[in-house]
Amino acid sequence: MPPLVSDPARPNGAAAASQDDDIIIRVEDVTVRFGENTILDNLSLDVRRGEILGFVGPSGSGKSVLLRTILGLNQKQGGTIDVFGINYPEASDDDRLAVERRWGVLFQHGALFSSLTVLENIEVPMREYLDLSPALMHELARLKLDLVGLPQDAAGKFPSELSGGMIKRAALARALALDPDVVFLDEPTSGLDPIGAADFDQLIMTLRDTLGLSVYMVTHDLDSLFQACDRIAVLGDGKVLVEGPLSTMLAFDHPWVKSYFHGKRARTIVAPENAGHAQEGIV
Structure with a gap:
């Protein structure tokens, strides 16, 4: 699937219409505050049909806050959230119900009902x-x-x-x-051993391919980002710092992004296509 290039210039004409048709979730200029603390500051992000989007950032940066805001569990103070072409936070009860039937959510730690x-x-x-x-x-x-x-x-x-x-x-x-058409996964491999985590990543990729799912995955798991994700978005300072394929992450000059994607743990699982860069000391 062609990656979304994080270029502010947007294509015109038929190409733009085609790209817009592929967008199933559009977050534009969303701001979320808790008291005086601004967590998300005019953040924008698109989720495209049929992709596995990995959403990553420092602990406490607001990854789960954005997920919960998209799902309507947190209130926003500004911006718009369109899901399947519907302004979900402002929609009627019937329209919200129609949207909710088209998504599924895996919360962190599973959140299963213990009595069932x-x-x-x-x-x-x-x-x-x-x-x-x-x-x-x-x-x-x-x-x-x-x-x-x-x-x-x-x-x-x-x-x-x-x-x-x-x-x-x-x-x-x-x-x-x-x-559902889209599933939201909040740290789906946390707490799993490496073999279990790899098996879960493979399961997600298989389900995406066989069911045509779109996947929005909040994760810290480098293996998941390197192996399963078509596109990665990095959250920092309340905004999306960079989005695109792994190659874009590796080339992006930002202290946290460089530390995360060029660190010792990243070197051990670097994708084969980047092996040449690793030998040159880029990765």
């Missing part, structure tokens, strides 16, 4: 938004279990009986319950 089984957790969005018989909901929920690679005997287990990796997959199955 895995199957019951997956069915929660179906009970909220759909009018289905219990038997049909059970069948659909079991299909979601298969989709995320969980065994069927996990259906009757409670979250306390699951490993960390199984919790992530169960939460992903719940996020996919309504067959």
Whole structure:
């Protein structure tokens, strides 16, 4: 998928119309404050159809704040948020409901309901938004279990009986319950061992390719950024500092970006196409 170039100049004519058709979420000049503390300051960001967007930044910079603001869980003090062409914060209840049925969310640490089984957790969005018989909901929920690679005997287990990796997959199955067009992932590989994290990244890429998903992923995981993401956006000082493919991150001259993408840990997982640069001391 062609990357979005972080050039302020926008194409004209048919090319511009084509790019606009690919944008499913458009955040423009969004400001979020908590008291006197400004977290997001006129921030703008687009999410495109069929891409895995990795959203990264220093701890406390506002990554999860932006995610929650897009979802309507935080109030903004300025700017616009369009989702599927609808101004979501200002939309009618019916329009907001239509938007919400087209997204799924995997919150950090899974956020499964501890008193419900895995199957019951997956069915929660179906009970909220759909009018289905219990038997049909059970069948659909079991299909979601298969989709995320969980065994069927996990259906009757409670979250306390699951490993960390199984919790992530169960939460992903719940996020996919309504067959969404876009999924939001908040630190999806945190707490997983390297093998489990790599398997989860591969699962996300497979689901994107097979289901045509768009993925908005807040992450600190360098492996995920290097291997799974089509495009990366870096948050700093309340704004998007830079966005684009990995090559753009490696070339961007900013202290935090350089430290993050050129550090010792990054060197150990540098993409093969950048190996030549690594030998030259660029990476």
